Amino acid sequence: MTFSIRTKLTFWYTSLLAISLILFGLSFFYALSKIYMNRIDREISSVAGLMVHTIVEPPGRLRLPRNFDIILERFFGLRIRGNYIQVLTPDGRVAGRSSTLEGLELPLTEKAYRRALNGKRTYEIVRTFGVYPVRILTLPVVVKETGLVAIIQVATSLEGMEEIFHYMIYFFSFGIVLSIIIAGGVGWFLAGKALKPVDEMTRIARKITAENLNERLPIVKPDDELGRLASTFNDMIARLERSFRQIKQFTADASHELKTPLTIMKGEVEVALKSRADEAELREVLTSILEEIDRMNEVIKGLLTLARTDVEEETTKQPVSFDHIVEERCEQFRKLVHNRGLRLDVKIKKGVTVLVDPVRMGQVVYNLVDNAIKYTPKGGTIRVSLDTQDGWAVLRVSDTGVGIPEDEVAYIFDRFYRVDKARTGGSGVGLGLSICKEIINTCGGKIEVESTVGKGTTFTTHLPLADNSMKEVN
Ligand SMILES: Nc1ncnc2c1ncn2[C@@H]1O[C@H](COP(=O)(O)OP(=O)(O)O)[C@@H](O)[C@H]1O
Ligand SMILES: [Mg+2]
Structure with missing residues (x-):
């Protein structure tokens, strides 16, 4: 009971x-x-x-x-x-x-x-x-x-x-019983009054669902216990509201990104079916469809990576040599860089060990260098450097490319955000940087960007060094 x-x-x-x-x-x-x-x-x-x-x-x-x-x-x-x-x-x-x-x-x-x-x-x-x-x-x-x-x-x-004693016992017993009754009544009333905000909070909290997350609990006295409880609740609801909104936005963006290539493909197939196209024309249509399929593939791959990073808070971290990863990835790009008429300048400090998932960290380096190549016109230079500083491994990827407008810098890590969709001509789906950010966050690091339009862009990544994080544990 x-x-x-x-x-x-x-x-x-x-x-x-x-x-x-x-x-x-x-x-x-x-x-x-x-x-x-x-x-x-x-x-x-x-x-x-x-x-x-x-x-x-x-x-x-x-x-x-x-x-x-x-x-x-x-x-x-x-x-x-x-x-x-x-x-x-x-x-x-x-x-x-x-x-x-x-x-x-x-x-x-x-x-x-x-x-x-x-x-x-x-x-x-x-x-x-x-x-x-x-x-x-x-x-x-x-x-x-x-x-x-x-x-x-x-x-x-x-x-x-x-x-005398006889009367006094009477008097006392009566007085005690009466005071208890009065005090009990007053106590019941006061306790009810003090706890009323709790009932009110319960009532409102019960009404809050995913649909009306904009509701907040009333805060009468912000400094007392119940006021603090209410504002803690409100903070929690605000966080829920934010993540719900993000999820909604993300779902909408993802559907849009997947639907666009489908619509394009459908249109092209329909036109091809109606017209009496010869083989050359049909080939062109098929090539275009293949491009769209590749694009969808990119989107789905990116979404899967993000979903996995979201679910696994703790990825399979192990001490890996960061310089090897960076080196390997840069080598992969050498040929492409050369074909594009660009220069690749790599400066790597040896023996830099970080606690990360090696496959995912390789993806980060890949995405950053890939962007640098993609957004740098012929004749430009791409610099990759790895160094250590105050217990951090610092990776810098800079280019002499188109740069990012100041008012857009804040959004480039958002999912599906791309500064100029037309400019890149269909390659890239706007997930690369958000994947980088997620991976770096789960490793306890941070990523920053500095950019000037027409001059170039620098991405700086900080990751805690492995021996340093060991020290912190001790
Ligand atoms: N090195 C860079 N120089 C200029 N703009 C960049 C660079 N890296 C990223 N951006 C901008 O940030 C956007 C998001 O990047 P990202 O998430 O990798 O998407 P994607 O590469 O698929 O376009 C890009 O569309 C581009 O506009
Ligand atoms: Mg990219």
Whole structure:
């Protein structure tokens, strides 16, 4: 069985209050009874002291007064009812008593008698005398010459105290129960009020789906716990919204990129079917279709690479020698560069080890050099350099090509983004750089670009060196 936070809060709060009130009440009663008893003991002790002087005459003879009430009156005024004096002989027989006893006998307990025989006084509460308990002092009267001559008992009824305590217990119990009820009600109300924003948040959060991710939780007090919770929620929803939007955009772009070549192919085939084309014309159509198929192939390959990089957060990283990879890739391009009338200038530092997936890193180098060649006109130079700096492997690929307009630099890493679709004449689908960025990100590196239109472009890639990342782990 689970209870709501509100119920639990109220329960704990009222229980604590009840416990502290009860503890307070108990200690209050304890202290009060102690004080009261002390006062009574002092009184009966004084009466007993006076009695000793009254009944013992030197040299140690006992002389009982005719009326004990006078002694009581000297202490208690006219209200002597409930106060008693009784004198016993050493063997425990009654020798005299105050009229307030009305012929009854104050009880002498075994214990008090034994102590009296030993010359010790005893205070005790006896409940067998009358309706109310009495406080009795039993005091032995010992004279030097003759020893124990009498036992004096002075007693006071605890009637008044019983009565006061009785009423007070009533009063306290009632007060405690009433305070608990009131505090419980107020606590329930306050807890409800404090937790209301949580209900409100739950209600709104329940309504948020993929369709209305633009909704946000209301933040009443941004600095309290619930305000912080709400803004954390809102941040999370914002992130979800962003990635949903990216996915939507990506799906739309991908479909478009795949649909365009299909449309072109369909159109060409239809025209060819309708016209009476000769073999040469048909060949041309087929060549064009082949180009479109290649293009679709490129797009699908790129999409697959991206999808895989997205899924595998941790790729199969291993320490590989980066200089080998770069070297190998540059060699691949030598012939193409030469055919295009370009120069390739490679400067590689040896023994640069990074923690990467070698196949994917090869793809990064390939894409960067491929772009440089693609966007550099005849006679230009492409420079590739690999160096180390502050624990990073730094790969630079620069060209003296067309450059990228300043306002487009920010988008070139986006999927399917291409500065000028016409310029490249169909080769490339705009996925190369976004693939590079994804791969480099999963390796803990970064890629930056610097470009001037008409002058050239430089891509700089930073990757953590393998021994450096080992050091960081330790
Ligand atoms: N070295 C470069 N010089 C000039 N423009 C570049 C260079 N590299 C990339 N770009 C621009 O960035 C865009 C995106 O590059 P990329 O993702 O590799 O796509 P693709 O090469 O398929 O066009 C390119 O279309 C091009 O406009
Ligand atoms: Mg490219």
